[in-house]
Amino acid sequence: MKELKLMKGNEAIAEAAIRAGADGYFGYPITPQSEVLEYLMAEKPHERTGMIVLQAESEIAAINMVYGGAACGRKVFTSSSSPGISLKQEGLSYIAGAELPCLVVNVVRGGPGLGTIQPAQSDYFQATKGGGHGDYRLIVLAPASVQEMADFVELGFDLAFKYRNPAMILTDGALGQMMEKVWLREHKPRMTEFPAWATTGKTPDRERNIITSLDLDSARQEEFNLKLQAKYNKMGEEEVRYEMTDCDDAEFLLVAYGTSARICQKAVQLARKKGIRAGLLRPITLFPFPKKPLKEMASRLKGILSVEMSTGQMVEDVLLAVNGQVRVEHYGRMGGIIPSPDEIADVLEHKFTGGKNYE
Amino acid sequence: MAKFKGSIVVDKEKCKGCEVCVVACPTNVIGLSREVNGKGFHIAFMENPDACTGCANCAIVCPDGVITVYKKERLSSEKKIKEQK
Amino acid sequence: MNDNLSNADIVKCENLVYKRSPVMTDNVMHYCPGCGHGTAHQIIAEVIEEMDIQAETIGITPVGCAVLMYNYLDIDMQEAAHGRAPALATAVKRLMPEKYVFTYQGDGDLAAIGTAETIHACNRGENIAIFFINNGIYGMTGGQMAPTTLPNMRSSTSPYGRDVEMMGNPLRITELVAQLPGTYYVTRQAVHTPTYVRKTKKAVRRAFENQKLKKGLSLVEIVSNCNSGWKMSPVQANKWMVDNMFPFYPPGDIKLEGKMLSKD
Structure with a gap:
């Protein structure tokens, strides 16, 4: 039940x-x-x-x-x-x-x-x-x-x-x-x-089953790879899974997963209040990474901000996906600090529209 | 003379000539051949077949499991005579 | 008693005394001539055949020379990472408690990198069998010093002999795990002579049968040779083993039915 x-x-x-x-x-x-x-x-x-x-x-x-x-x-x-x-x-x-x-x-x-x-x-x-x-x-x-x-x-x-x-x-x-x-x-x-x-x-009706990762034959190992x-x-x-929020008219895209994506939901609303048309793409599968929607959107975007609680790891996959079609920036907090929605909206504004200087 | 007479069959291509069977045979039946098999090993063979009792010591100690052992009861002269009758 | 039995008279199906177990495959084993691994494999295969448990047995192979054991035994097998076989076996047995589960591990695998997995599987009293082949050396990688290498014994990483001051002492892990409450049967055997092969077979059989009792883990150590690593002929290696390994690793039962045997 x-x-x-x-x-x-x-x-x-x-x-x-x-x-x-x-x-x-x-x-x-x-x-x-x-x-x-x-x-x-x-x-x-x-x-x-x-x-x-x-x-x-x-x-x-x-x-x-x-x-x-x-x-x-x-x-x-x-x-x-x-x-x-x-x-x-x-x-x-x-x-x-x-x-x-x-x-x-x-x-x-x-x-x-x-x-x-x-x-x-x-x-x-x-x-x-x-x-x-x-x-x-x-x-x-x-x-x-x-x-x-x-x-x-x-x-x-x-x-x-x-x-x-x-x-x-x-x-x-x-x-x-x-x-x-x-x-x-x-x-x-x-x-x-x-x-x-x-x-x-x-059992007598089948061959024996062997579970192994070993193959000493180079040709067979390459074939396996x-x-x-x-x-x-x-x-x-x-199997690519992702979720898009406010992306239809977006000029600026936040890319974030997990906890960061939750914060970015709010950051999108705050950015829009500032007059920045922001959207959010939340990868649900990190592998396979949603390269295709990013690639398709890239040409009509003015900028992408990858938000992660790290020094910038997923941003590399974002860069590979858009392949230079649009500017990609990273914003991250570390050490257990979760960024606030205001902070993200301010960073977006500062990095792409030259707004308030965020430090 | 032992009651049983035995014989061994060695899988010539799988024998690696390690000599463990030679040492294990209690009646010194086994030796290593002068000729080599496809892999270049001198292989175990019955150098002294009459002494084999079919005890299987060679086979159970053979690391490669290449020895098959047979044995048959020797017939005494009395039994033989009876059979002839 | 004067008969003329010819070979042809004897070599007949009805006179068959011993042949390779059908639980062994026809593959030629990759082991060096005279290596005890082949003998140990066949003992396990024969016990599986005699107990008629081929369909209920899962074996876990180690990393080391016996990594390819799955090519030689016609049973379902899993190939573990170095030292981890008891962890795999633990899960297999707990998920399928009605099956017979064994690991087959060398001394580097079981007594060095896999010490934690070994001791904890023993201590938890997993109802599995561990077959532990101790040749005092890392065979597959080319004869390096193992935790079981004897004092002053030469190896490729102790070329002047194991200096215990510098390199530490050899580990009698079998005696160590026998102390643990989870082990039910702990024994040390060998496979270099027919007598020892028969004793080892009894021990292996007991280790399989113990699994039905659900009273804990059975560990059978088999002291064996590594003639290539020791740089000796197979026959010399077996003699060296008896002269040098046996005093430090004496064959015999250590723990029976959950009770330690006294030394005297």
Whole structure:
């Protein structure tokens, strides 16, 4: 049965996973995402749906448990925050190399190193460009509300299984800790049949299944790299998701995802009050990135401002998408500071229309 | 003389001539051939076939699993005579 | 007793005593001549065959020489990152508790990079089997010093012998995990002689059967050779192993049915 609840973003992810028919979660505590593991442990999903939950000895062990579970064709996931996600990169590379589906949630905090426990968007490069070693990509979903935190769990699993590729929910400490009302879907039953490639025991009617990312033959390995690339290209054609606000008559475009996009919604209104015709493009999939709408809009725009809680990472994808057709600027805050709508509207005004000098 | 007589068949192309079977054979049946196989290995063979008892020690210790073992009960002279009758 | 049984009389189906297990594939193993990995693989295959659990067994391979084990055993297998096999096995077993799950790991994989995964899987008492091949060296990468390399033993990264003052002591991880409450059966065996092969097979069988009891983890260490890494012939290597490895890594059961065996 559908249910309306008031929940933290992290809890919404955990509850949504139980309802999406997840088979297993493997986690390790780290601020600001520990509520995922805490909620699941308290909720006893083993009694509700049979889903297993295990606190691993490290993020490395947790992602490798996900690897083993995914190799059995099960719906498995893990969550962590930036430093922990760095530890998971080895496992993610193997999972991508073995072409397995899984879901990873990164509730981003500021870095580098131990950084801060406050929200940030500084893991964009790591999430969208591969993250670990070798040529691979994750499907990256960027929620901007607690509702989307919940919804993207099922979407993430669906895309992961469709493409046999790990999917990541890239969110941040603000969304993880924020409480909002959220509609939770009715329970979806757990899978009872598993993909043909899953290592569930070699029965006499089939060949053995081998899950590996190893191929010592150069020609075959290159062929495999091209196969992965074709898969990513297909995602680019079929899975791009984004949202546009006030873009029809916009002269200036804000590009922002997640928490920044929420702030930019308000900044668009403030800018319009100042007489600046602003719009917002919110990428929902960060990989594949919505290059096409940006490219199409570029020629009729006077400027683009990429707003991120980082020193400027997504702005590089924006630049690539518009390919010099329009001026692109970046505005970012770091260290756990979330920019205010006024601040963004002022920056837009200053950078593109020579308005009030903003420092 | 042992009650059983054995024999081994070595997969010549898969044998790597490691000699582990030679050392493991309790009745010194096995030696390494002078000739080499396709990969250049001297291979295990029954140098002294009459001594083989079919104990399978060589086969279970063979790292490459290339030895198949057979054994058959030897017939005593009495049994043979009976059979002839 | 004077008979004239010819080879042709003996080599017949009805006289078959031993052949390669059908749970082994026909692929030629890539291991060096005389390497114990092949023997250990076959023991596991034979136990799977004898218990008739081919359809219910999932194996996890390591990084190291045995990375390609999945080419040789005709069962479903997963290839783990270096040292992480017990983490994969943990998830596999918890998601499919009715299956038989084993990892196969070398000493670098299990006792160095994967120490945390090994100890915690053991301590949680995962109902899996770990087969641990200890040859005192990193074989695949070319014979570097491992956590198990003996004092004064030469390797490519301890070319003058392992100086324990500088390089630290070898690790008896098997004795260490035997102390943990989650291990149910811990033993050390070898595969260089028929007698040891038979003992190891019993140990492997027990490790599989223990999974039905759900009482914890079984770890079977197999002290083995690396004749290429040790730069010896296979026969010399096995002798060196008995003379040098066995005193430090003595074969025998360490923990049975959850109880430590006393030394005397």
